[in-house]
Amino acid sequence: MATEHSRTAARLMVSPAVILLFLWMIVPLAMTVYFSFLRYNLLMPGMESFTGFDNYYYFLSNSAFMDALVNTLLLVGGVLVITIFGGVALALLLDQPFKGQGIVRIMVIAPFFVMPTVSALVWKNMFMNPVNGMFAHIAKTFGFQPFDFLAHAPLASIILIVAWSWLPFSTLILLTALQSLDQEQMEAAEMDGASWMNRFIYLTVPHLTRSITVVILIQTIFLLSVFAEILVTTNGGPGTASTNIPYLVYAQSLLNYDVGGGSAGGIIAVILANIVAVFLMRMIGKNLET
């Protein structure tokens, strides 16, 4: 696309798609911004009035907001830690030659295809239930008191459930990265006297950083908006122990019928997500440069 002419043509050609995408994004955003400045409660239809920044003030000064913010960050961070470390470990295992490799690799991807609601319900009822759950049975077999995961460690339980469904994603990406590691480099390092651990630290990890960066960026985007798992397991409780920002927005607008407050929460979530994104790009984005 060297010439001025072809560049103009190219701009013209892509403009319909760009305009459509832009509208797709800007219309809902603009409406949310608009609602966030209204006193708009579904219980009192037709009473909408402009309130300025009141919705924002109430959302931010709500004590649940700080809890939700911390929970959101804990949820994202916890799942990232588990999926990165677990993903590297699993990828290293799956990279070893063994019988039935193909089948095992497919099975490892399976959790990714289970819908969040389904997987959360399976975990809640079949594993974590203090009466009928698998974990309760195991605890009882060894003579321990069953632990009520969702009541006593709600956020940790949700982190576990979400990490379980994201582990295949990171495993798969890291496995393909591992497979592209040049075997001769490994052999050269072996001849240079590097132990297994040193080869891992000095060759494998630097080789994986780029993929780990990609995994962190993609997962963060999705993990900031975890919702279904919370809705079907703890409903954000007990109290606000497992409420994250998307769940708080939901509670505000649909449980309290407060569209204005919910919209303000949504805009705040967008701003927070952007802050996290900028922060992330600063921190690890340079790994993506060649």
Add this chain to the structure above:
Amino acid sequence: MGQITLSSVTKSFGDVTVIPPLDLRIEDGEFVVFVGPSGCGKSTLLRLIAGLEDTSSGKIAIDGTEATDLPPAKRGLAMVFQSYALYPHMSVRKNIAFPLKMAGLSPEIQAQKVEAAAKVLNLTSYLDRRPGQLSGGQRQRVAIGRAIVREPAAFLFDEPLSNLDASLRVSMRQEISELHQTLKTTMIYVTHDQVEAMTMADKIVVLQAGRIEQVGSPMELYRHPANLFVAGFIGSPKMNFITGAEAAQQGCTTLGVRPEHIDVVEGGPWQGTVGLAEHLGSDTFLKVNVAGVGDLTVRVSGERMLRHGDPVSLAPQPGKLYRFGADGKALA
């Protein structure tokens, strides 16, 4: 020290035997070249010596001590790979220092040795670059640098020049030979290029299908090839092989004569016509069709302007004929 002995070493992958029982002795300070066609097991043999592959049976001894079951790092050998196998995310300096760091040497000694190696290999101005920012020849030198800092008992090279262009290959070939003169360390060098083998080796090991066909100095192999395979492999262009009545006359199954040992003379025993003439400037290679003998390649001086269709008369130089029996072995 760097004396390596292989005794009845074999290697199989599954039920495919790549190296049948093989014995070989490499003396300290020797430059040994393994040469052979693609897939004959040169790399496998080198990797067995390096310890990157386990032997299926047999023994490997380095400097008289049993090394068959030693891991690669404990054998005191350094290897230069065909793909160079540099660590892409480390600077040249760190690449060269890596084996020293793994050996737990202090940073000062590491820096000192890296500087020394860089000076020998003309890498001083590239030390802070990444391998990706170097040319092929420079990468090759870094790989060699990483090998020499370890002061190994022997260097192993697996086709180190095959990724370089022709002129760079010639100069790197000379650099490696000079390195061998200065370091006087045992070097084992794998190639399928007989020119590299001839020019660099103290001792050539010709391999075919994992078997050693002949071991000897370059000129020994050139003058006294043990069999048809070696005769055809060493020397460029290839030796002419003549079968049939002409060979039977000499009392052999195959008669060999090198292109450089045939003269174009008046009244020679072989009459033919020039099929193709390749003028290289210094030499001219003629493909001559001789009735009753077949096509012969002949080297003449570059000034001889012979062309397609010209009649020529050829005579082999006396005493330069090679006679091979029905089993392919050279006859005395």
